Amino acid sequence: MKIRMNKKGTNIILVMFELMAVVMVVYIAIEVGAKAATEKSIVKTMASNDLAMMVNVLIATPGDVIVQYPRDLSELKVALLPSSVVVYEEDFRTDASAVQNPVILPDGYALSGIVEHESKVCLIKDKHFISVEGCPII
Amino acid sequence: MTEEGIFDVGRKIIYWIMAGFVLSILLLSLILIFSNYKSRLTSVPAEIKGGFIALRFINSPACFAYGDENPNEPNPIRTYLSTIDLRKFTPQQMSKCYLTDKDKGYRNFNFKLTLRNFGNELKTNNYFNIPHFTLEFPVLVWSGSGFVLDQLLIEVQENLPSPKEP
Numbered sequence: 001m002k003i004r005m006n007k008k009g010t011n012i013i014l015v016m017f018e019l020m021a022v023v024m025v026v027y028i029a030i031e032v033g034a035k036a037a038t039e040k041s042i043v044k045t046m047a048s049n050d051l052a053m054m055v056n057v058l059i060a061t062p063g064d065v066i067v068q069y070p071r072d073l074s075e076l077k078v079a080l081l082p083s084s085v086v087v088y089e090e091d092f093r094t095d096a097s098a099v100q101n102p103v104i105l106p107d108g109y110a111l112s113g114i115v116e117h118e119s120k121v122c123l124i125k126d127k128h129f130i131s132v133e134g135c136p137i138i
Numbered sequence: 139m140t141e142e143g144i145f146d147v148g149r150k151i152i153y154w155i156m157a158g159f160v161l162s163i164l165l166l167s168l169i170l171i172f173s174n175y176k177s178r179l180t181s182v183p184a185e186i187k188g189g190f191i192a193l194r195f196i197n198s199p200a201c202f203a204y205g206d207e208n209p210n211e212p213n214p215i216r217t218y219l220s221t222i223d224l225r226k227f228t229p230q231q232m233s234k235c236y237l238t239d240k241d242k243g244y245r246n247f248n249f250k251l252t253l254r255n256f257g258n259e260l261k262t263n264n265y266f267n268i269p270h271f272t273l274e275f276p277v278l279v280w281s282g283s284g285f286v287l288d289q290l291l292i293e294v295q296e297n298l299p300s301p302k303e304p
Contacts, residue, residue: 014150021154025161029168036172045180053182053190060193062203062217104191104246106200107234128200 040075040089044099047073048087051123051132052101055085058125059106065125068135074119080111080132185271188247188294194235195222195251196277196290201235202226204280221278222290227251227258238264244298253279254289269293 051069058065079086083105088098105111113131115121120135197219199205204223205215238246243264250261250269256279273292278285 018150018154021157025165028165032165032169032172036176042176042180045176049180049182053187056187056190057193059200060190060197062197062199062205062215062219102246104236104238106194106198106236108200 039097041097041099043071044076044087044089044097047071047076047078048085048099048101051078051085051087052103054123055080055103055111055130058123058130059109061125063125064127065123066136067123069121069123072119073115073121074117077114077116078121078132079114080130082111085111184247184294184296185273188249188271188296189273191236191247192249192273192275192292192294195249195292196220196275198235202231204278218278220275221280221285222253222288223280224256224258225280225282227253227260229260232260232262236262238262240264245300246297248295250293250295252291252293253277254291255286256281256288265293265295266298268295268298270296 047069050071054067054069058067073087075089077088079088081100084100084102086098086100088095103111109128109130111130113133115132115134118134122133122135124131124133195201195203197203197217199215199217202222203217203219204221204226205217207215232251236249238244238248240263243262244266246264248262248265250259250265250267252259271294273294275290275292277288277290279288
């Protein structure tokens with residue numbers, strides 16, 4: 001049995017598919033744009049870069065120092081690993097979006113500390129030990 | 139299906155094959171544009187990063203900065219900033235001050251330090267004579283009997299690409 005489809009019927013099905021394809025493309029473009037605008041990767045990258053540079057400056061500063069990171073990091077977590085600074089959101093061991101910056105330490109120096117959801121984060125240098133903590137209330 | 143209908147379907151299929159290809163490229167370009175924008179937003183000039191790392195050479199007692207003993211104060215060593223102790227300006231002290239990974243250290247900053255007047259030179263362990271920029275610091279050099287003014291030139295090698303397999 002031959003199925004006869006007139007041109008009008010063919011066009012309606014094709015138009016529906018075309019509309020679906022356009023809606024899908026527009027949706028993907030909006031999703032990509034919205035994700036880029038709201039994700040925290042830029043904040044994490046900048047914080048990680050800044051903290052690594054601060055650690056290098058602390059190494060170059062003799063004596064004991066306490067310095068506050070000026071940005072609010074209440075939505076993020078910071079860890080000082082033995083040879084790097086990590087800024088992340090979940091667990092730094094499994095968080096694929098964690099941003100890590102290596103730091104080369106002189107002999108005898110050590111990094112330590114984890115800070116979670118603190119608005120004011122301080123780097124504290126005590127002799128050869130550099131740690132990260134919530135800033136003390138003065 | 140009429141002949142016209144068959145022709146219409148065929149034409150649309152060809153159109154959508156081409157449109158699908160173009161749309162995929164456009165979406166990939168959009169993603170690349172956002173990635174590039176993010177990279178440019180978060181990039182830090184190498185001169186700043188390298189400069190902060192290089193500060194340790196002239197200011198940290200763990201590197202080459204001169205320090206004298208100060209037994210009556212809480213900190214036993216009093217460090218003088220922007221100084222070089224020639225007695226410490228050795229490859230062994232450089233290894234204690236700044237040592238990169240022996241296999242992949244070329245990915246970090248590496249340095250060559252030269253005292254202009256004294257002529258002394260030191261390199262970090264993965265410096266391959268590919269300087270990207272140079273920093274200059276005026277320093278006081280302790281030669282054992284007194285301080286002498288000199289210029290410390292620091293040639294900075296940024297991270298190098300991985301060497302290709304032969």
